[in-house]
Amino acid sequence: MKHETPSGLAFLDDALAAAARDGLLRVRPVPGGKGPSFCSNDYLGLAERIATPESSGAGASRLVCGEHPAHVALEAACAEWVGATSALAFTSGYAANVGLVSALAGPEDLIVSDALNHASIIDGCRLSRARVVVVPHC
Numbered sequence: 001m002k003h004e005t006p007s008g009l010a011f012l013d014d015a016l017a018a019a020a021r022d023g024l025l026r027v028r029p030v031p032g033g034k035g036p037s038f039c040s041n042d043y044l045g046l047a048e049r050i051a052t053p054e055s056s057g058a059g060a061s062r063l064v065c066g067e068h069p070a071h072v073a074l075e076a077a078c079a080e081w082v083g084a085t086s087a088l089a090f091t092s093g094y095a096a097n098v099g100l101v102s103a104l105a106g107p108e109d110l111i112v113s114d115a116l117n118h119a120s121i122i123d124g125c126r127l128s129r130a131r132v133v134v135v136p137h138c
Helices: 007-021 069-082 093-104 119-128
Strands: 110-114 131-135
Touching: 007 093, 093 119, 110 119
Parallel strands: 110 131
Antiparallel strands: none
């Protein structure tokens, strides 16, 4: 199912196209290899030595150490489920809030934030560099 970018988010397509044009897009490598990995926290390669790689830790971010096929399959299934062209699985709710808020808002935007928002939302607002107005809860 083809998913169209909502008009309010079209700026994201423009930003991705500009990053691609400028050679700034990164490709996630496939993990593995021989010897120690000095690009992760798994210096001894222990995460790669257990019986099933899907149950092992990555050791660092997917951009640094690569992504397991299980990550790709999960995101493809989620995208298909909601009818989108792609999806992104975050490691935690904290990471999701920080990543999404800081990606969707920018210095020209206004964020109206509840006074009792979780720290992850507050951090995402700060990272976005948007103007933030905190309103009392309820």
